[in-house]
Amino acid sequence: MMRGLLDPTRIVSLRRRLVWQFLLLSAVLVLGLFLVVGWVADRASRASQDAVLGAAVTAITEGIRSVDEGLELDLPYATFSMLGAMGDERIFYLLTVAGQGVTGYEDLPPPPSPPTDMTPVFYGADYRGARLRLASVGRMMLIQNRLQPVTVTLGQTRLGQAAIARDTARSAAWAALGFMLLALPVALLAAQAVLQPIRTLADVMGRRGPRDLRPVRHATPRELTPLLRALNGLIARLRAALELAETFIFEAAHRIRTPLSLVRAEAELALAETSDEATRIRLRRMVRAIGESSRSANQILDHAMVMYRTDQYAAARVDLAALAHDGLRAIGPIAEMRDIRVTHDIAPCLIEGDERMLEIALRNLLDNAIKYAAPEGHVDLTLTCADGQACLIVSDDGRGLSDDPAQLIGRFRRGGNVGDTGGSGLGLTIVTEVAHAHRGRFQLKPGQRGGTCALLHLPSA
Ligand SMILES: Nc1ncnc2c1ncn2[C@@H]1O[C@H](COP(=O)(O)OP(=O)(O)O)[C@@H](O)[C@H]1O
Ligand SMILES: [Mg+2]
Structure with missing residues (x-):
């Protein structure tokens, strides 16, 4: 256009x-x-x-x-x-x-x-x-x-x-x-x-900054008034659209995630309480389907959130080390459930960026590592900060990459070796967009001892 x-x-x-x-x-x-x-x-x-x-x-x-x-x-x-x-x-x-x-x-x-x-x-x-x-x-x-x-x-x-x-x-x-x-x-x-x-x-x-959506009050000659009026109209419509998007993202997040996890908890409870095999099979399928939907919904909302915040990008000081610790804590229970050993080496690291976006990117990287790691395998997170560059590396010892990483980054792209592992194919898209918004770069490559290694380079503060 x-x-x-x-x-x-x-x-x-x-x-x-x-x-x-x-x-x-x-x-x-x-x-x-x-x-x-x-x-x-x-x-x-x-x-x-x-x-x-x-x-x-x-x-x-x-x-x-x-x-x-x-x-x-x-x-x-x-x-x-x-x-x-x-x-x-x-x-x-x-x-x-x-x-x-x-x-x-x-x-x-x-x-x-x-x-x-x-x-x-x-x-x-x-x-x-x-x-x-x-x-x-x-x-x-x-x-x-x-x-x-x-x-x-x-x-x-x-x-x-x-x-x-x-x-x-x-x-x-x-x-x-x-x-x-x-x-x-x-x-x-x-x-x-x-x-x-x-x-x-x-x-x-x-x-003007990208977030400045105030009407233009600049004094112009009378002949430019129609242009100015059109411009202000456009700005007003843009502001309204952005507000709508914002409301939608936050409302949807709240009104979709919460009921879905409730339904899932109920289904799991029912599964635990029933001994009838036919019902158990059905309930197990239900729990699985609900899990899928909730994961997809989460990722679509995460993606919308990242796009919205990229548009409204405002950098602030972010403690990346603290974010990494939080991320590890969040995946702790799932890792434990799958007997995956999680190690880390996190150096103090401050960067200029958007905390919410970085948290989403980190969550997606860790989610992939746990998801595609070998059972009873190993996931490692390393954060280094040197020469104005923060480098976050998430590696696992899982099945590795069957496709060209550049292809996997595309929207809704999934690898050929995912088997029956659930997913929507938006995770890497989100991570790449977050990297670009921070003028950083994202790389996915085979790990040194098998598995996969995801690298996120970001300019540090
Ligand atoms: N740690 C990993 N190990 C193996 N394959 C991976 C890993 N991370 C991503 N991939 C591959 O990249 C594809 C795209 O990842 P992603 O965008 O997060 O989608 P999803 O995880 O929903 O499939 C995955 O389907 C998978 O094939
Ligand atoms: Mg993923």
């Missing part, structure tokens, strides 16, 4: 995403600015050039005079040089009288609708391989005693004007790009600032 969550190909960086979004937006902005500024500059310069063109064509037209021989036209060169001021523009003109070209470029494209007065008519046309902007004005004049329409058309290329508009747009784009580069560190800082509260929250959670 965790692997799925932490799959590196699926992790996205919020910071990277924010920065990419910023860059993309900025690029769109730069492009937009380039286009808009280009358009506006083009329009503005076109309008001002039109004004100049209009003024020029009007000035030329106003300069036409009627003389006796016909018309007299002064081409004002100052006007032409004004038209070329924006660049090397080409300039064309045409004067017509009653539609007939009189002077200038006679093939100059005519206006779409002929001008009727001194208000210039502007239009565009292609002429001699260039795009021209033209202005045309008209005027009625008395020529050879006849009132005739005179039209003056002036055209110019607009290469310089277009270049200027393009330059303006390009400068605007560069400026925007510059601003974008300046804004990039600011965007990074902003992303950092946005992510900081999340990081702080993660820190606060990370610093």
